[in-house]
Structure formats: structure tokens, C-alpha cells
Amino acid sequence: MIAPEVLNEWYPVAMASQIRAGQRRQTQLLGQPITVVLTDGAIAVQGPTGSFPVIERFGHVWTCPGTPAHDLFTVPEVDQPGRRLVDVGVVRVKCSPLRAVENFLDIAHFPFVHTDILGAEPHTEVNRYEVQIREDTDEVWATKVTFYQPQAAKSAEVGIVTEYMYRVPAPTVSVLYKTCPVVPGEWDVIGIFVQPLTEELCDVWPYMALFDDVTPMAELIAFQQMIFLQDRSILENQIPRLLPLDPGMEIPTQADLTSIAYRRWLKKRGLTYGAQMVAA
Amino acid sequence: MTTRWIATGLCHDLPNGVVMAGRWHDTELAVWRSASGKLAAWKDRCPHRGMRLSHGFVRGETLSCIYHGWVYGTDGGCKHIPAHPSLVPPKAIRAEAFSCVALDGVLWLAPADVSEAPPRLGGLRPVRSLSLTCGLAALMAAESALAGKDILRGSVTFGGHAVEICLLVQPKPDGITLHALCGASADLVAVSRWLEALRFKAEEKVAE
Numbered sequence: 001m002i003a004p005e006v007l008n009e010w011y012p013v014a015m016a017s018q019i020r021a022g023q024r025r026q027t028q029l030l031g032q033p034i035t036v037v038l039t040d041g042a043i044a045v046q047g048p049t050g051s052f053p054v055i056e057r058f059g060h061v062w063t064c065p066g067t068p069a070h071d072l073f074t075v076p077e078v079d080q081p082g083r084r085l086v087d088v089g090v091v092r093v094k095c096s097p098l099r100a101v102e103n104f105l106d107i108a109h110f111p112f113v114h115t116d117i118l119g120a121e122p123h124t125e126v127n128r129y130e131v132q133i134r135e136d137t138d139e140v141w142a143t144k145v146t147f148y149q150p151q152a153a154k155s156a157e158v159g160i161v162t163e164y165m166y167r168v169p170a171p172t173v174s175v176l177y178k179t180c181p182v183v184p185g186e187w188d189v190i191g192i193f194v195q196p197l198t199e200e201l202c203d204v205w206p207y208m209a210l211f212d213d214v215t216p217m218a219e220l221i222a223f224q225q226m227i228f229l230q231d232r233s234i235l236e237n238q239i240p241r242l243l244p245l246d247p248g249m250e251i252p253t254q255a256d257l258t259s260i261a262y263r264r265w266l267k268k269r270g271l272t273y274g275a276q277m278v279a280a
Numbered sequence: 281m282t283t284r285w286i287a288t289g290l291c292h293d294l295p296n297g298v299v300m301a302g303r304w305h306d307t308e309l310a311v312w313r314s315a316s317g318k319l320a321a322w323k324d325r326c327p328h329r330g331m332r333l334s335h336g337f338v339r340g341e342t343l344s345c346i347y348h349g350w351v352y353g354t355d356g357g358c359k360h361i362p363a364h365p366s367l368v369p370p371k372a373i374r375a376e377a378f379s380c381v382a383l384d385g386v387l388w389l390a391p392a393d394v395s396e397a398p399p400r401l402g403g404l405r406p407v408r409s410l411s412l413t414c415g416l417a418a419l420m421a422a423e424s425a426l427a428g429k430d431i432l433r434g435s436v437t438f439g440g441h442a443v444e445i446c447l448l449v450q451p452k453p454d455g456i457t458l459h460a461l462c463g464a465s466a467d468l469v470a471v472s473r474w475l476e477a478l479r480f481k482a483e484e485k486v487a488e
Contacts, residue, residue: 106348108362108363109347112345112347112348113346113347121349121362124349124363124365125365126363126364234331234346237331238331239308239324239325239330240330250329250330251328251372253328253361253364253367254363255348255364
């Protein structure tokens with residue numbers, strides 16, 4: 001039995017352009033078989049017992065297998081003129097969808113997993129930052145996150161101290177805002193949309209909305225693909241595969257404040273699909 | 281009496297400054313040697329975020345987790361957390377240690393409270409390790425010259441010579457891994473070929 005709190009959320013299930021081009025995607029959502037298909041010019045998601053509601057947003061198809069508890073989140077920044085919207089594509093990862101999101105919220109791994117790109121020794125220190133649950137929107141936010149990065153983006157030519165804001169607007173989604181290397185004062189927006197196939201398997205759709213009109217699209221995609229494959233080598237080797245919500249199971253530090261808030265937020269809201277409640 | 285020690289590899293596969301994955305029954309371990317040759321085996325899980333320590337890296341007398349670079353000394357205690365360089369890690373942060381001994385060219389694992397010494401295999405030469413998708417029964421059915429349970433021994437004839445063979449059996453969820461040793465004068469390449477043929481035969485027994 002999957003909890004209604006889990007069923008009533010929105011999840012990404014396809015890239016809209018592919019379905020619009022006539023591709024039919026047979027996939028899974030929360031362990032149920034679903035089909036994403038174009039019917040009479042509209043995208044439809046068919047579940048085992050009928051069709052699910054659909055929202056097309058951020059170039060992706062979103063669906064809710066229950067009764068939507070709220071609207072799908074928005075990212076107003078992506079509509080700013082001059083942004084390149086990059087649908088990176090899909091990466092399948094043998095891990096809990098929640099572990100994939102938590103890793104995206106983490107900066108302390110940059111020097112070791114994305115060595116000489118998003119981080120480098122000896123610049124390993126994570127300065128104190130601020131984390132809050134925003135009650136009005138019920139989202140997890142981390143702000144004033146700073147980190148030294150040798151190559152913060154494909155467009156970055158020298159190492160810079162990057163500022164980040166992180167946001168969890170849905171249980172299997174995270175969006176970050178980071179210093180844009182080419183347009184001072186603007187944020188690049190990068191997200192991961194995670195489709196929970198099962199509790200221990202997910203399809204991850206990285207997404208970017210960048211100020212960069214120089215780098216070819218293929219290179220933007222390849223850069224993000226490289227970063228995410230480095231993350232995958234971690235995600236598929238964490239034990240247990242489920243995200244432990246029992247505080248005794250793993251040892252966080254001050255650098256993990258976002259992860260701590262995310263875990264508490266999931267637990268409080270009963271969003272435990274992909275989580276381990278008690279140590280095995 | 282059966283020993284609690286299980287062979288997890290051969291010493292020549294773990295040079296100084298290297299970490300590898302090990303297993304004691306269902307417990308997955310990270311087995312590593314420091315730059316000076318000190319041996320340690322820990323549960324294959326960084327206490328921080330559960331990452332396999334066997335994917336980590338050795339620097340000097342320490343093993344670091346590949347995820348966030350947490351540094352552990354050969355005693356299992358966390359020495360350094362790169363995200364907080366000035367913090368002295370609490371003593372409670374430590375890898376869970378197993379006993380690990382290198383003896384007669386074999387790496388042996390047992391729970392930390394083991395009291396007896398590992399079995400001795402004096403006079404034999406380590407050859408190689410190989411994994412089989414079948415169980416012990418199929419292996420024994422494939423080669424009648426071998427006898428034993430955790431340690432299979434026997435004299436096998438190939439190339440016109442009788443060769444003393446010793447196979448250390450390491451159970452794993454989907455089969456077994458064998459760590460092979462042979463008589464001191466045997467041809468290592470010939471023994472290796474014989475082992476591969478044995479694997480083929482044993483795995484075929486299951487298919488039958």
C-alpha cells in the first residue's frame with residue numbers, strides 16, 4: 001500500500017518534446033506500469049486503472065497517480081528572456097529517488113566526486129549557510145551557500161566562489177540557483193526531476209535554464225551528463241539503497257543541514273516512498 | 281570444528297596503498313593496506329552517508345571515503361572531515377572493524393572478536409581467485425579429487441603431473457568465490473587454465 005500523501009504528489013514521467021514527436025513511453029511510476037502517449041494532440045498518462053492528470057511544464061510531462069494535493073510548483077526565473085532551456089535527457093539510477101535528490105542538495109562532495117570541476121582540494125570547507133522550511137509554500141530552502149569551484153559551468157573560464165540557493169519544491173525534485181558566470185547578478189537555474197520507478201530505482205531528468213548563448217546545446221548537455229554520471233557512481237553504491245530516516249543510521253555534520261531538513265520534511269509529511277524508517 | 285575465518289582474497293591482489301571489496305558471509309567489507317603495509321578491514325559503509333568505503337582512496341596511513349573525503353586511520357577512527365577542516369571529529373565516528381590477517385599469501389577475514397588464528401597453508405603457492413555462479417555442491421560434483429568444506433584439498437593430475445590443489449571457498453549470495461593455491465613446484469599458468477576449466481564444468485553441472 002502506498003500512502004495517499006505519496007500518491008497525491010506530482011512526478012515527472014517523460015520529456016514533453018519526445019511524446020509530442022510521437023514517441024510512446026511505457027514506464028513505471030511508484031511501482032505501477034504507466035504509458036505516456038500523445039492522444040488527439042494532447043499528452044495523456046494511462047495508469048493501470050485509468051488516466052492520470054497531466055501537467056506539461058519545464059519541458060517535461062508531470063503526472064499525479066492520486067488526487068493532486070496542490071498545483072505543481074513553478075520556477076518564475078525560467079521565463080526570463082534570454083535563458084536557454086536545456087532538457088538534458090534521462091539517466092537511470094539504481095537508488096532511492098530520495099537519495100538522488102539528497103545528493104543534488106549536497107555540496108561537500110564536489111571536490112571528491114566532481115574533482116577539478118565543481119570543487120577541488122584544498123578548497124573543501126563548507127561555510128555555514130541558512131536552511132528553512134518555508135511554511136507558505138511548504139518547501140525546503142537553503143540559502144547563502146558558497147563554495148569555491150574551478151569550473152562552475154561549461155561557460156566558466158576561471159575558478160570562482162559560487163553562491164548557491166537550493167530548493168525542494170516536491171518530494172522528488174530539487175532546483176538550485178547558482179551564480180551565473182557570464183551575466184553578473186543573475187542566477188543560473190539547474191534542477192533534477194526524479195521519476196520514482198520503484199523505491200530503489202529511478203529515472204532522473206536533469207534540467208537547466210541558463211544564461212549562455214555561446215556554448216552549443218550538445219556541449220551543455222554533455223557537461224551536465226558528465227556531472228550526473230559522476231553522481232551516479234556514488235548513488236548506486238550507498239548502503240542501504242533506501243534513504244534512512246532513522247536519525248541513528250547515518251552521521252550528519254553542519255555541512256548537511258539541507259539534507260537534515262529534507263529528511264525531516266519527508267518524514268513529517270509522510271513522504272516515505274524510497275525511505276527506510278527503521279534501521280534494518 | 282569449522283573456522284570462522286573466511287578467505288577474501290590473495291595478498292598479491294592487495295598491494296600497499298590499495299583498497300578492495302571483501303566479504304565475510306553476508307557482510308560486505310572494505311579491505312585495505314596503508315602505504316606502510318598495515319592491513320585493515322571494515323564494514324563497507326562510511327558512517328556519514330553509507331557510501332562504500334571500498335570505492336575510496338588510500339593516502340599514506342589513511343583511507344578516505346570517495347563521497348565527501350572523510351579520512352579514517354588504520355584504527356577505524358575518523359581523523360578528518362574536509363567540509364569542516366578545523367573540527368576534531370568526535371570519537372564516535374568510526375568504521376566498524378573486522379579482523380583481517382595476511383597469512384601464507386592469503387587474506388583472511390573474521391569478526392573482530394575472533395580468538396583462534398586462521399588456518400595455515402604452509403608450503404603452498406597462491407595462484408588466483410575466481411568467482412563461480414554455482415554453489416559448492418556443483419563444484420564437488422565437477423571434480424571428485426577435491427575433499428573438504430571451507431577448504432577443499434586434493435591431488436589433481438594434468439599435463440602428466442600430480443599437482444596439489446587447495447581451494448579456499450568464500451560464499452557469496454549468487455555463488456562462490458574460490459581462492460586457489462597449489463603445490464610449490466606447479467606451473468601457475470597450467471593451474472590457472474585447469475581452474476578455468478573446472479569453473480566451466482561446475483557451472484555446466486547447474487545447467488544440466
